Structures are given as C-alpha cells and as structure tokens.
Amino acid sequence: MSAKVLMVQGCTSDAGKSTVVAALCRWLHRRGVAVAPFKPQNMALNSAVTVDGGEIGRAQAVQAQAAGVAPHTDFNPVLLKPNSDTGAQVIVHGHPVGNMDAVGYHAYKQVAMDAVLASHARLVDTYEAVVVEGAGSPAEINLRDRDIANMGYAEAVDCPVLLVADIDRGGVFAHLVGTLALLSESERARVVGFAINRFRGDPALLQSGLEWLEQHTGKPVLGVLPYLHGLVLEAEDALPRESEPRSGARxxxxxxxxxxxxxxxxxxxxxxxxxxxxxxxxxxxxxxxxxxxxxxxxxxxxxxxxxxxxxxxxxxxxxxxxxxxxxxxxxxxxxxxxxxxxxxxxxxxxxxxxxxxxxxxxxxxxxxxxxxxxxxxxxxxxxxxxxxxxxxxxxxxxxxxxxxxxxxxxxxxxxxxxxxxxxxxxxxxxxxxxxxxxxxxxxxxxxxxSAPLDVMALREASLDRLADTIDAHMDVSMLVRLFGLGSC
The missing domain is CATH 3.40.50.880 (Class I glutamine amidotransferase (GATase) domain)
Incomplete structure (x- = not known):
C-alpha cells in the first residue's frame, strides 16, 4: 500500500489548518478510506497520550478521532513544548530528548527530519490516505533553512499542498498572493489550490475576488468554508476564541x-x-x-x-x-x-x-x-x-x-x-x-x-459537521482526484 498524501498549509498561524485536516480526515473516513493524520512538527502545550505509550499534540489526537483511529506517535513525530520564551522541551516519537533553545534546535533539525521521514514512511505503507498539517506559515523566509514543518517536508516527500487562509482576519488575498510570492518555483508548483476559511456573509460578494485570485495566480479556489459557530473541538494551543459569559449560570x-x-x-x-x-x-x-x-x-x-x-x-x-x-x-x-x-x-x-x-x-x-x-x-x-x-x-x-x-x-x-x-x-x-x-x-x-452534558458526544457531532461542510463547500471532485478515490 502507498497512501495518497495531501498537505494542508496555512498563510498564518491559526488559519484553520488543524480544523481543515480534521474535516478531511472525517470526510475520508466516512467514505470508507483508511486515513491517518500527520503533523511533522508541532509546537503546543496541549498534548495527548497515545496507544503506543508516547505523547503527541492534542490536535493530532482530535484528527485521529476524526479518522476513526487510535492516536499514535507517528501522527506527530516531533513535538515542541515551550518552557520559556526562548526554549522548549523536544519530544521525538513520543518521548523527550531534552530541552533546547532555538539555536540548539536548529542544529538538531536534521535528526528531527530523519524522525519525520521515518514516521511518514510507516504511515504511507499502512494507510490509503495521509492528510498532513503544516505549522505556522511556509513563507517565513528566516525559517526556510532545514525546514521540516512545511515546504521542506513537502519537497522531501513530493506531495501536493492545499493553502488555507483565514478571511476573518482580513487581507485574505494579500495573504495568499504574498505567501505564493515568497515560495520557490518548485514550492509554488506543488500548491494545487486554495481554501478560504471562516467566511461570513453572502458568497456572491466574494466572487469577483475569487475570479481575480484564480486568474492572477493560475491556482483554483477549492472551497470557501463558512465560519462555523459552536464547534466543540479541543484546541491545539490557544485559549478559545469564543468565551461569552452566561448571565443565567448557577x-x-x-x-x-x-x-x-x-x-x-x-x-x-x-x-x-x-x-x-x-x-x-x-x-x-x-x-x-x-x-x-x-x-x-x-x-x-x-x-x-x-x-x-x-x-x-x-x-x-x-x-x-x-x-x-x-x-x-x-x-x-x-x-x-x-x-x-x-x-x-x-x-x-x-x-x-x-x-x-x-x-x-x-x-x-x-x-x-x-x-x-x-x-x-x-x-x-x-x-x-x-x-x-x-x-x-x-x-x-x-x-x-x-x-x-x-x-x-x-x-x-x-x-x-x-x-x-x-x-x-x-x-x-x-x-x-x-x-x-x-x-x-x-x-x-x-x-x-445540573443539566446533563456529554462533551465527547459533542466533539463527535462537530467532526461530522466538519465533514458535511467539506461536502457542501469544497470542490469534492478535485478532492476525489487528489486522493485517488475513483468512483468512491
């Protein structure tokens, strides 16, 4: 078996990469595809324990739930847990290898890349599809050397990339065009299209911008995903965006x-x-x-x-x-x-x-x-x-x-x-x-x-809601081709 691989990268941190990967994992799982999530390098203080006795980022555990598989250390081979403003505990294949500052970790990246590629090889041999999440932005030119989290990984394994931008932040077209401009020629070539995330309002008002974007870049917009209020998904790291007080709380x-x-x-x-x-x-x-x-x-x-x-x-x-x-x-x-x-x-x-x-x-x-x-x-x-x-x-x-x-x-x-x-x-x-x-x-x-509440059931319902959003707002025919699903 050799899995089809698609990498989801974002123009910014918190563009919605984790959510889009979870959505694609559940969408594929519902179609009967054996799918695994993968994040080569994650920096987060929310983590989870795996069935093989290791530790991975919390977001990859959520994505594993979406895919219908138990969390495994191969889903997130390198996890960085910051313990100061300049240093982090480095966890490789689920276990700590030491504390490093930014300079020390940069020197360690070749070892980390070996761990990433070993996990990648095991996943593509085991699953039919692997949905990969990047970290931060691929356009951070100061981090290009020895990159293992974004295009460095994509180039090493030769996989296509879906680029996600958050329209709720504003400047979505500048984010997409600017990110492409800062990529190398080979990196731009592997971007198969865009997804615009967290859109509010009438999609007709966005149409002229989408047409300009496709004409200017030569890349298709594969979907405009709406802002989904009330999703119950465990956060990768940041505290919840929405935290409204309840006046009637007891x-x-x-x-x-x-x-x-x-x-x-x-x-x-x-x-x-x-x-x-x-x-x-x-x-x-x-x-x-x-x-x-x-x-x-x-x-x-x-x-x-x-x-x-x-x-x-x-x-x-x-x-x-x-x-x-x-x-x-x-x-x-x-x-x-x-x-x-x-x-x-x-x-x-x-x-x-x-x-x-x-x-x-x-x-x-x-x-x-x-x-x-x-x-x-x-x-x-x-x-x-x-x-x-x-x-x-x-x-x-x-x-x-x-x-x-x-x-x-x-x-x-x-x-x-x-x-x-x-x-x-x-x-x-x-x-x-x-x-x-x-x-x-x-x-x-x-x-x-008190009123009963089952947070685990709410998380499951949110994952199904994400998959429904893929069906309703993404170019499903393009996704079918990317994952080689045939008539699935």
Missing amino acids: LRVVVPVLPRISNHTDLDALRLHPDVAVTFIGPGHAFPPCDLVVLPGSKSTRADLAWLRAQGWDEAILRHVRYGGRVLGICGGMQILGRTVHDPEGIEGPPGSSDGLGLLDLETTLAPTKQLRLVTGRLVSGDAAVSGYEIHCGVSVGPAMARPALWRDDGLPEGARSDDGRVVGTYLHGVFDHPEALAYWLGEAGLTA
Whole structure:
C-alpha cells in the first residue's frame, strides 16, 4: 500500500489548518478510506497520550478521532513544548530528548527530519490516505533553512499542498498572493489550490475576488468554508476564541491563566455547560468571587507558581478556601496546591525548590522520566466513572495521597484530597469529560440537578459537521482526484 498524501498549509498561524485536516480526515473516513493524520512538527502545550505509550499534540489526537483511529506517535513525530520564551522541551516519537533553545534546535533539525521521514514512511505503507498539517506559515523566509514543518517536508516527500487562509482576519488575498510570492518555483508548483476559511456573509460578494485570485495566480479556489459557530473541538494551543459569559449560570468557576498553561482543554466541559460560567483571569485581573477554582496544568510549575504569587492570587485562593470554597488542581495545578515543589535536576528550569500553597499535604519532586498513561477508573466520592490520561514528570508523595481522588481500574489510587474534601488534586487530564464525572464535580461545587452534558458526544457531532461542510463547500471532485478515490 502507498497512501495518497495531501498537505494542508496555512498563510498564518491559526488559519484553520488543524480544523481543515480534521474535516478531511472525517470526510475520508466516512467514505470508507483508511486515513491517518500527520503533523511533522508541532509546537503546543496541549498534548495527548497515545496507544503506543508516547505523547503527541492534542490536535493530532482530535484528527485521529476524526479518522476513526487510535492516536499514535507517528501522527506527530516531533513535538515542541515551550518552557520559556526562548526554549522548549523536544519530544521525538513520543518521548523527550531534552530541552533546547532555538539555536540548539536548529542544529538538531536534521535528526528531527530523519524522525519525520521515518514516521511518514510507516504511515504511507499502512494507510490509503495521509492528510498532513503544516505549522505556522511556509513563507517565513528566516525559517526556510532545514525546514521540516512545511515546504521542506513537502519537497522531501513530493506531495501536493492545499493553502488555507483565514478571511476573518482580513487581507485574505494579500495573504495568499504574498505567501505564493515568497515560495520557490518548485514550492509554488506543488500548491494545487486554495481554501478560504471562516467566511461570513453572502458568497456572491466574494466572487469577483475569487475570479481575480484564480486568474492572477493560475491556482483554483477549492472551497470557501463558512465560519462555523459552536464547534466543540479541543484546541491545539490557544485559549478559545469564543468565551461569552452566561448571565443565567448557577455555578461560577475561575481559572487562573498561567504563563505556561497546558492542556486547558480539560476545561472544555465546564465552558460548554449551560449552568456554568467559566472566567479565565489573566495578569492584572482581580480574583472574582466564585464557587470553584480550577488550577490547570503547567509546563513550568515552579515558574508559574512564582507568577501566581506575583499576581496576589495565592492569597485570593487561600481566602477562597477559608470561606468554604472548593479548589481542584490538575497535574501542575495539583503540585502547586502541595507544600513543596522540588526540581533538583532542573527539569523545567533552574534547579531548586519552591513552597506551594500548602492546601494539600504532599510534596512533589520533578524527575527526568515522564509518566505517560491512559487511565480509566472511578472517583472515590460518588463512584462516578472517569477516563483520561496522565502526562507529568512530577512524583508526588505525602499524607494527602492516602486520600485519593479516584481509583484506577488497575487497582491503584490516583490524586489527593484534603481532610475536609474541599481541595482535590489529580494528575488526570480529562477529569471532567465523562458525563458521570462532570455531574459529580458540579454537584460537589454546589450545582445540584445540573443539566446533563456529554462533551465527547459533542466533539463527535462537530467532526461530522466538519465533514458535511467539506461536502457542501469544497470542490469534492478535485478532492476525489487528489486522493485517488475513483468512483468512491
């Protein structure tokens, strides 16, 4: 088997590449095609655990769901997880190889490219189609040397490219024409057409521009995709674009946005619940009254803890607990709730120790080996089913661990609770995703008789909606030819 490969590149970051790839994966899957997603290099702090025991970008896990396959490390062979403004943890085939700054990683790119091509070769031998997502923009001329994320990969494997631009940002024709102008002749030749994303309004008003674009570039517009409100898809990295307050909400949740916040997709089920108002607070914001504080994951726990203190939010959280409020810490958030966080080997920054908030009687030591596992189990209180995954370097110990948050199906305890049960910590990402678990957490925070919500079912419906959009707004006959589908 040798798969047909199509790469989706974007004129800008957040042009919608991840969503278009997910849409094409679900569209192909519904047609009975064995399809896999692929992103050679991803930079993101939202990640997922794979069936082969590794770690990939969250967006590739979503795309795997769209394709009807289990997430695998070959779907994202190189993942960069920023731990400062100038450096990142480098993960290759699912496992960390070290922390590098930009210069160091540039020198490492040939090794990274070898990993990318090895994964590519396995995928094209296994699947009928591979839909590839680029990173950022292919027109970043300062990053052309040793590029593995965009045209460097496309040239190496000789695949066609679909170029996506976000019209909602404005300047869509300049983005497309300017991107083409900055490509080499061979790179321009492999662009088979354009997709214009997030269009609002009457398509007739765009027609003259589309005709000019096709005449000027000699490239067809394969589709104008509408702005789809209300999609329930886990974000690759950025916080949600749409976060409207709910005036009729009965439960108030506050989430401090830490500088290195990771896996904020844990909050999706809370954000989407009709009875819950989630407030993300950033630097300089006062800590509002609430029923529940959720401390999210962090890629740099000690640095984010220091930043939280600099905002005065440590005192606000302690005051919240004194007055009877509840706190849930997830992964790095649980570590922050403990007595101490130790990093003797400098795993996430300079070696040293930091005092935590002291709300859980535990201490955490960061270790070189990252713990990666898929987890199913049941919450200790309420006996609700729960499922998710763990991604952490920390090993937490202490009396609070004798009061676990849940029991895993393998019989082991997980997480910790305070004596009064008002403060809970867990390493489990996705702790709100199961409908039973969500209902339990909402009830514990004071929301009784809440409306049911199944975020997993909503994500499935959104993926089908994306595939419907491909059928309605893309040149399906061209896609059939690109993927060699014949009469499929």
